[in-house]
Amino acid sequence: MTVKPLIRKANYYETDQMGIIHHSNYIRWFEEARVDFMEQMGYGYDEATLKGIEFALTGLSCEYKSMVRFGETVSITAKITELTNARMYVSYEVRDVKTDELRTTGETKHCFWDSERKRPVSLKKALPDLYALFEVTMEKI
Amino acid sequence: MTVKPLIRKANYYETDQMGIIHHSNYIRWFEEARVDFMEQMGYGYDEATLKGIEFALTGLSCEYKSMVRFGETVSITAKITELTNARMYVSYEVRDVKTDELRTTGETKHCFWDSERKRPVSLKKALPDLYALFEVTMEKI
Amino acid sequence: MTVKPLIRKANYYETDQMGIIHHSNYIRWFEEARVDFMEQMGYGYDEATLKGIEFALTGLSCEYKSMVRFGETVSITAKITELTNARMYVSYEVRDVKTDELRTTGETKHCFWDSERKRPVSLKKALPDLYALFEVTMEKI
Amino acid sequence: MTVKPLIRKANYYETDQMGIIHHSNYIRWFEEARVDFMEQMGYGYDEATLKGIEFALTGLSCEYKSMVRFGETVSITAKITELTNARMYVSYEVRDVKTDELRTTGETKHCFWDSERKRPVSLKKALPDLYALFEVTMEKI
Numbered sequence: 362m363t364v365k366p367l368i369r370k371a372n373y374y375e376t377d378q379m380g381i382i383h384h385s386n387y388i389r390w391f392e393e394a395r396v397d398f399m400e401q402m403g404y405g406y407d408e409a410t411l412k413g414i415e416f417a418l419t420g421l422s423c424e425y426k427s428m429v430r431f432g433e434t435v436s437i438t439a440k441i442t443e444l445t446n447a448r449m450y451v452s453y454e455v456r457d458v459k460t461d462e463l464r465t466t467g468e469t470k471h472c473f474w475d476s477e478r479k480r481p482v483s484l485k486k487a488l489p490d491l492y493a494l495f496e497v498t499m500e501k502i
Numbered sequence: 503m504t505v506k507p508l509i510r511k512a513n514y515y516e517t518d519q520m521g522i523i524h525h526s527n528y529i530r531w532f533e534e535a536r537v538d539f540m541e542q543m544g545y546g547y548d549e550a551t552l553k554g555i556e557f558a559l560t561g562l563s564c565e566y567k568s569m570v571r572f573g574e575t576v577s578i579t580a581k582i583t584e585l586t587n588a589r590m591y592v593s594y595e596v597r598d599v600k601t602d603e604l605r606t607t608g609e610t611k612h613c614f615w616d617s618e619r620k621r622p623v624s625l626k627k628a629l630p631d632l633y634a635l636f637e638v639t640m641e642k643i
Numbered sequence: 644m645t646v647k648p649l650i651r652k653a654n655y656y657e658t659d660q661m662g663i664i665h666h667s668n669y670i671r672w673f674e675e676a677r678v679d680f681m682e683q684m685g686y687g688y689d690e691a692t693l694k695g696i697e698f699a700l701t702g703l704s705c706e707y708k709s710m711v712r713f714g715e716t717v718s719i720t721a722k723i724t725e726l727t728n729a730r731m732y733v734s735y736e737v738r739d740v741k742t743d744e745l746r747t748t749g750e751t752k753h754c755f756w757d758s759e760r761k762r763p764v765s766l767k768k769a770l771p772d773l774y775a776l777f778e779v780t781m782e783k784i
Numbered sequence: 785m786t787v788k789p790l791i792r793k794a795n796y797y798e799t800d801q802m803g804i805i806h807h808s809n810y811i812r813w814f815e816e817a818r819v820d821f822m823e824q825m826g827y828g829y830d831e832a833t834l835k836g837i838e839f840a841l842t843g844l845s846c847e848y849k850s851m852v853r854f855g856e857t858v859s860i861t862a863k864i865t866e867l868t869n870a871r872m873y874v875s876y877e878v879r880d881v882k883t884d885e886l887r888t889t890g891e892t893k894h895c896f897w898d899s900e901r902k903r904p905v906s907l908k909k910a911l912p913d914l915y916a917l918f919e920v921t922m923e924k925i
Contacts, residue, residue, distance in 0.1 A: 372671070372674070372675055372678075373518065373519070373674055373678060373688065374518060374524050374526055374671045374674055376518050376519035377514065377515060377517050377518065377519070378514070378517035378518070378519065378520075378521045378522075378572060379519075380519045381519075383515050384811070384841050384844070385515055385808055385809075385811040385812050385815070386808075388807070388808040388811055389654070389656045389808050392654070392655055392656055392808075393654055396654075396655060396714075405714060406655065406713070406714070407713070407714060418807050418848060419847065419848055420845070420846060420847040420848060421807070421845065421846050422843070422844065422845035422846075423843060423844050423845075424842065424843040425841060425842055425843060431519060431688070431689070432678075432687055432688070432689060513812070513815070513816055513819075514815055514819060514829065515812045515815055525670070525700050525703070526667055526668075526670040526671050526674070527667075529666070529667040529670055530667050530795070530797045533667070533795070533796055533797055534795055537795075537796060537855075546855055547796065547854070547855065548854070548855060559666050559707060560706065560707055561704070561705060561706040561707060562666070562704065562705050563702070563703065563704035563705075564702060564703050564704075565701065565702040566700060566701055566702060572829070572830070573819075573828055573829065573830060655800065655801070656800060656806050656808055658800050658801035659796065659797060659799050659800065659801070660796070660799035660800070660801065660802075660803045660804075660854060661801075662801045663801075665797050667797055713801060
């Protein structure tokens with residue numbers, strides 16, 4: 362199971378008056394990469410929700426290494442770095458496609474909830490096939 | 503019934519690389535002014551929804567007269583310009599608070615739906631008191 | 644010269660609490676399609692700017708026909724509908740890629756300025772090759 | 785020197801399809817609070833820039849404790865938690881104004897650059913009065 366990075370252009374409306382992509386947008390790019398990752402697993406976000414699991418975001422961090430500008434194309438790699446019954450950590454790398462220069466790194470922390478967000482759920486029990494797929498992507502790292 | 507304009511600062515993250523507020527943000531400012539207008543009527547957005555009415559947006563327009571920059575404060579005036587059982591037009595003016603210079607004008611078009619968005623609803627019948635309030639603000643213009 | 648529509652997925656962070664793409668985002672999608680259109684002409688946005696022309700946005704409109712939801716893929720067609728020395732109108736159509744159902748139509752109005760945004764410029768004189776390309780795309784309509 | 789929190793309403797366009805404020809927006813709220821903090825110091829963002837200092841953002845983190853919904857009013861407290869010649873850490877707390885319930889905590893990391901972003905600058909040397917003000921707010925904590 363090879364997970365491909367998301368390839369993505371930086372949009373004009375994502376710039377700020379410094380002439381660079383505003384820092385808040387990388388958080389949104391992480392989400393795009395996470396959604397894409399799930400689809401490569403064969404699981405749309407909605408699908409997991411339909412099956413009764415919510416991937417609640419409990420925290421995130423981002424380090425800014427160098428700037429992305431309008432029109433540049435980046436690759437965003439998402440990989441699971443920690444996985445238990447109760448939670449999952451996903452890390453991200455944003456790189457310039459042309460130069461491979463590192464732009465941003467980041468991490469999001471998730472825990473698994475039932476669809477009503479009332480109580481924690483074991484991903485391993487609720488969606489064992491998805492859990493197994495996640496594990497395989499970790500071996501690949 | 504005097505409706506007060508919304509006073510609002512332009513945020514850094516709303517700028518683009520031209521050093522001005524990106525044009526898409528004015529559409530969001532119109533929404534802020536509309537929500538504020540409703541609250542001044544004594545009706546939160548959610549309240550109308552609870553009572554079974556959805557103010558579906560069917561169209562909008564915006565004219566850009568002069569630029570807003572980060573840190574500037576603007577006033578956003580919303581007023582109803584057309585009101586029937588089935589639909590409502592709201593117009594907007596964005597002005598610089600210091601100079602009163604006109605920045606942007608715009609309009610949003612709304613129709614009234616039941617909460618499931620299945621069929622049109624007469625606002626006059628469903629929420630006669632709100633309809634009456636809306637009419638009063640129009641006389642004030 | 645056949646201009647291809649931009650193909651694009653609706654992102655999670657573009658949804659609102661109604662479960663649909665927030666109306667302000669279509670304005671940003673129009674910009675993405677416009678930038679893509681320019682690139683298909685062989686002209687990056689920045690390139691035109693470097694050559695001393697600014698495509699200032701003076702107005703826009705948008706009509707919402709049906710809703711786009713998270714995860715759906717849309718095609719966004721941009722075409723020039725009016726072109727003079729001084730100004731350009733661009734119209735847009737957003738359609739669902741699977742069903743071809745019309746989601747949104749819109750228009751943006753632009754005038755041509757020098758890079759310092761001090762005085763209007765004739766596109767035909769300043770960038771005759773780009774002007775000619777624009778004209779060809781209009782014949783194609 | 786007492787620094788007041790920023791009071792702010794959650795906007796409709798900041799919600800996502802879960803019916804809560806999308807997590808990326810808190811990063812923008814932190815910026816609003818930071819800008820407001822600077823203004824309370826008597827220093828607009830632009831002013832510092834004019835005097836040759838850039839507060840480059842090098843990293844951030846955010847922890848999500850409980851959800852903010854459309855229409856709720858929050859207070860956002862910003863305070864400097866670390867200050868050296870070369871860098872500054874700012875921490876944030878977002879709380880519900882009515883219940884004082886904690887919604888989000890976060891931190892941004894900044895370093896000081898000259899306006900061309902070419903080399904690091906000592907804030908203490910470049911803007912000693914602002915540095916002194918910053919120190920006073922830290923004592924207040």
